[in-house]
Amino acid sequence: MHQLNSLEKRAAIALALVFSTRMLGLFMLLPVFALYGEQLVGFSPLWIGLAIGAYGLTQAILQIPFGWLSDKIGRHKVMLLGLSLFVLGSVVAALAESVYMVTLGRVLQGAGAIAGAVLALAADLTREEQRPKVMAIIGASIGLSFAVAMVAGPLLARWAGLSGVFWFTAVLAVCAMLIVAFLVPKSVSKAPMAETLALPQSLAAMLKHGQLLRLDAGVLILHLMLTAMFVALPALLNQQHLAAERHWQVYLPVLLGSFLFMVPMMIIAMRRQQEKRYFLINVLLLVIAMLICWQATTLWGLVLALLVFFIGFNFLEASLPAMVSRVAPAGQRGSAMGIYSSSQFFGAFLGGLLGGAVAQQFGFVAIFAVLAGIGLVWLAIASTMQVPSRAQRLSLPVAVTTEQQAAALAAKLAALAGVQEVTILLADQRCYLKVSAQQFELAQAQSLVAVGNQ
Known part of the structure; x- marks a missing residue:
């Protein structure tokens, strides 16, 4: 950060905190809902999936419109509006006695689709040559929030129950609102909209761009697999006699280990200019992980599968947005990233829906067989993509x-x-x-x- 000026550093840190506190609240439900939601009225495998993935539907629908709105009425106002909806959804879910109301709360949480406004404000507050660094800081905060959520979710749920998790997410969102109100700098200029927000006239062209569609399909499948996996995983860990409050003892070392493998792979892929090869290798890792989960009969088998999965997941999660940015035509990156973000959240919704439906009909283990098949479809799609030179x-x-x-x-x-x-x-x-x-x-x-x- 040494080349960022004081305003850019303040913007990077404050916006990363806003993004990460909100995403932490969304992610914390993943490792706990399948276990702690059993006392809710109407609880079933299908509703597990719907409750886990419901936020993705409203996120996908409102991501681009909220970005446009921020250009009309201001970034700060839209961010505060979105966080208010997130607080409301968290409170609804915390007070819920049925799985249906929890799902409604998750829908309201997702309605606070402020990602576009946050990234647009980051662009407004930074010089063009420093903008990628600020975006990278915000992106890294999302990965960190996911890791923290995997550990904090089970511990908090053990201490305060499922409602306690939602109350905590409401408090986090209020903290994010205070950060927006008092710490996030006010912008005095707007970055070029075409590079930060989706342009209505560009959306149709982006939906016809073959290479971008391959990447959009990729992030949709990636988050579909992640969400669907957590419909079943907590229950499978319980079946291996690992108490819910100890699940973090699996998640923490798995996530740390995955970063140790992932980072060298990214460096090698870039230095050798073999990004496509390593991209395909990591898609294949996801398939292998699902097959291991499908056949695993011991705790160590599940741990191995998780390690393999998160190596691939972290590599692809970091690679996909960078590839979208490179493939997007000049002057249309905002539109390309808008569709990409919507695809990502729609994948989370579909993952919850698919995971719950499969578990309802065929049991939890069957989810992994289905996901392995979907991963093979992605591998076929990704094999035809073209990676452009860096620009x-x-x-x-x-x-x-x-x-x-x-x-x-x-x-x-x-x-x-x-x-x-x-x-x-x-x-x-x-x-x-x-x-x-x-x-x-x-x-x-x-x-x-x-x-x-x-």
Whole structure:
């Protein structure tokens, strides 16, 4: 963080806290609901899955609209609105006596879809060259919150029950609201919308982009597998005579061990420029993990399966958004990431629904056989993807008034060495570039833009 200025550091830390406290509350239900929800009226395997994954449905539906709303009424207002809905959902779930009301609470939690607004505010508050670092800090906070939730969830549920978990998530959301109100800096400018938020006119094109669709399908399946797995996993650990309050003793070393394997793989993949090969290897790890779970008859078998799964999961969770950013056309990253985020949350909803339905009809163990098959489908899809070379993204202000002027300037910029893509948006009066940093000369582009602006 040494190259970030004081405002950027404050923004990175404050927004990471907002993101991580909210995601911690969402994740904490995963390892505990299947065990501690048994006393709820209407409890069944199907409703286990629906309650676990319900937040994903409203997240998927509202993610892009909330981002648009933040551009109209302000990032802070939308963040406070979303967190208020999250608090309301947590309270509804905490007071619930039936699984149906818990599911309603989860739907309300998901309605606080503030991810787009948070990332847009992060872009507003940072310089373009420092923006990836701030986004990486926020992304890392999500991974950390997941790890903490896997440990804290079982311990808190043992001490305070399922309602205590929801009360705690409500308190976390109130803390996040205080951070937004008093710690998150107010933005005085807006980053170019096309690179941070989904543009309505770009969504149709993104839904037809074959390479992006492969990545969207990938993150959907990844989170489907994660959510569906936790419909069954807590019960299977219990069957191995591991008390619920001791489940963290499995999750903590598994998650730490997975990072020890995952990080070197990422470094090797990037250095050797073999990202696709390692991507496919990690999809295969997910399939292997599901097959081990399907056949496991001992606690150590489940531990091994979890370790293999989270090596693959952590690698893919870090790789997928980076690939989306690289594949997205210049000037359309916001739209690409908006659809990607919606796919991610929709996958969580489908995972809960599928896991609950399969468990209801065929038992918990059958979930893993189904997930192994879905993983093989993903492996086939991923084998056809193309990984583009690494590129830097830039945006420059322009002053062109007609499509002919924009086309002429774009043609001149595209002819420069190192330029991979050029997009000029007349509405934004900005030019978006994807360039090879080794070949591209910024001064040449700036002089062409200056001439075009005259």
